[in-house]
Amino acid sequence: MSATFPFTTPRSLDNEPEAQELLARRGPVVPATMGPIRIWLALSYAACKQVLTDPRFSREEATRPGGPVTVPSGANPLVLTSMEGRRHARTRKLVASAFSPRMVATLEPRVQAIVDDLLDARPTDLVAGLCVPLPTMVICELLGAPYSDAPDIRRWTGRLMTSVLTPEELREAENDMQGYLADLVEEKRLRPDDKLITALVLAHDEGGHLTSAELLANLQLLLAAGHDTTVNQLGNSLLTLIRHPSEMQKLVDNPSLIDTAVDELLRFSRLMAATLPRVTTEAVELDGVQLEKGAAVLPIIAAANRDPKVFPDPDQLDLARDNAAPLAMGFGPHYCLGAQLAKLELRIALTSVLKRFPGLKLAVDEEELEYRMETNVRALVSMPVTY
Numbered sequence: 001m002s003a004t005f006p007f008t009t010p011r012s013l014d015n016e017p018e019a020q021e022l023l024a025r026r027g028p029v030v031p032a033t034m035g036p037i038r039i040w041l042a043l044s045y046a047a048c049k050q051v052l053t054d055p056r057f058s059r060e061e062a063t064r065p066g067g068p069v070t071v072p073s074g075a076n077p078l079v080l081t082s083m084e085g086r087r088h089a090r091t092r093k094l095v096a097s098a099f100s101p102r103m104v105a106t107l108e109p110r111v112q113a114i115v116d117d118l119l120d121a122r123p124t125d126l127v128a129g130l131c132v133p134l135p136t137m138v139i140c141e142l143l144g145a146p147y148s149d150a151p152d153i154r155r156w157t158g159r160l161m162t163s164v165l166t167p168e169e170l171r172e173a174e175n176d177m178q179g180y181l182a183d184l185v186e187e188k189r190l191r192p193d194d195k196l197i198t199a200l201v202l203a204h205d206e207g208g209h210l211t212s213a214e215l216l217a218n219l220q221l222l223l224a225a226g227h228d229t230t231v232n233q234l235g236n237s238l239l240t241l242i243r244h245p246s247e248m249q250k251l252v253d254n255p256s257l258i259d260t261a262v263d264e265l266l267r268f269s270r271l272m273a274a275t276l277p278r279v280t281t282e283a284v285e286l287d288g289v290q291l292e293k294g295a296a297v298l299p300i301i302a303a304a305n306r307d308p309k310v311f312p313d314p315d316q317l318d319l320a321r322d323n324a325a326p327l328a329m330g331f332g333p334h335y336c337l338g339a340q341l342a343k344l345e346l347r348i349a350l351t352s353v354l355k356r357f358p359g360l361k362l363a364v365d366e367e368e369l370e371y372r373m374e375t376n377v378r379a380l381v382s383m384p385v386t387y
């Protein structure tokens with residue numbers, strides 16, 4: 001029987017049992033249907049890593065009309081995630097030059113100050129009181145957008161991250177976000193600052209600047225994908241810690257575990273089942289399975305992150321685990337450009353919450369927690385807590 005994607009896993013689960021079961025019983029690469037499309041599911045760590053690094057698995061091919069799409073806004077051919085080869089390398093270098101490690105490092109004291117302010121208010125709902133405002137304030141700060149625009153940014157992002165959108169709804173959502181960004185770019189041209197939009201406007205190489213359309217599309221990617229993921233990963237990480245009191249206590253007692261803890265939470269606490277689909281540019285063997293040219297392939301990173309060949313006792317949360325890199329932020333040429341920033345936020349937020357509130361608990365029964373259903377990302381609506 002052919003497998004189907006998306007899986008029907010309850011949102012409350014940290015893992016993706018259907019995919020782990022497929023990997024255990026049917027092997028590392030399994031044929032499936034995704035709506036009308038036939039697609040191969042890459043389930044093992046080795047298969048996912050190959051799909052993410054081998055240039056014969058192309059994002060560009062996947063964004064052609066009729067290609068496999070998991071998030072409609074992700075199929076825009078002008079964004080980094082839709083490019084391959086030299087075009088991707090050039091655009092990524094330009095975006096990365098504006099989004100430098102130095103720029104991220106200078107944000108550290110600001111991230112700590114934002115977290116301290118938010119926690120001073122002793123939020124009774126950690127989603128509304130910490131997980132949403134922190135990454136939203138940080139992305140505004142990074143780009144140089146006023147924080148008073150945050151409610152609009154959250155609303156547009158919500159629409160862009162929706163997994164089922166008609167072409168008209170998508171166009172409308174992109175027009176709203178890009179209209180806003182175009183005004184912001186214009187303002188930065190007139191009044192440059194030391195933030196990311198200005199840096200991206202000025203960024204150039206021997207081929208010149210990004211075109212206006214490339215600039216707007218990639219700013220939209222940075223703004224939307226770059227904060228919604230962190231919002232939800234922070235919420236899921238806190239919930240996973242609350243569900244594993246002895247591991248949480250380990251981190252309370254030994255805060256220096258925070259770096260491996262952030263990685264282990266990225267591995268264990270599923271944010272999304274899959275990252276973006278690819279299409280093969282020639283016949284290729286994937287972890288022992290022969291694929292034809294033009295085959296659609298979906299890297300199921302949630303299964304790879306529980307692959308027992310790479311992670312001993314994969315269903316065990318072990319905040320001191322340091323044996324391999326989880327694929328939660330991708331791998332290879334498209335590896336998350338915001339990884340350093342996201343990890344900085346996760347590190348500071350989790351450390352500060354546990355330092356102030358070591359007795360953190362849910363204030364409701366777990367079954368009462370609600371998740372947003374319109375997105376592929378596992379997203380808590382709220383997290384009522386007591387200290």
Ligand code: HEM
Pocket residue numbers: 052080081082092221222225226227229230233271275276277327328329330331333334335336337338339341342
């Ligand atoms: C916990 C938070 C985050 C997670 C789990 C995450 C996850 C990912 C994943 C899985 C990819 C690879 C996509 C693929 O190859 O299929 C990716 C790429 C990307 N991420 Fe993140 N991300 C996070 C935070 C951020 C932040 C904060 C930013 C920016 C401010 C960001 C910007 C990007 C960009 C621009 C790419 C595309 C890179 C390229 O195609 O070359 N992400 N992210």
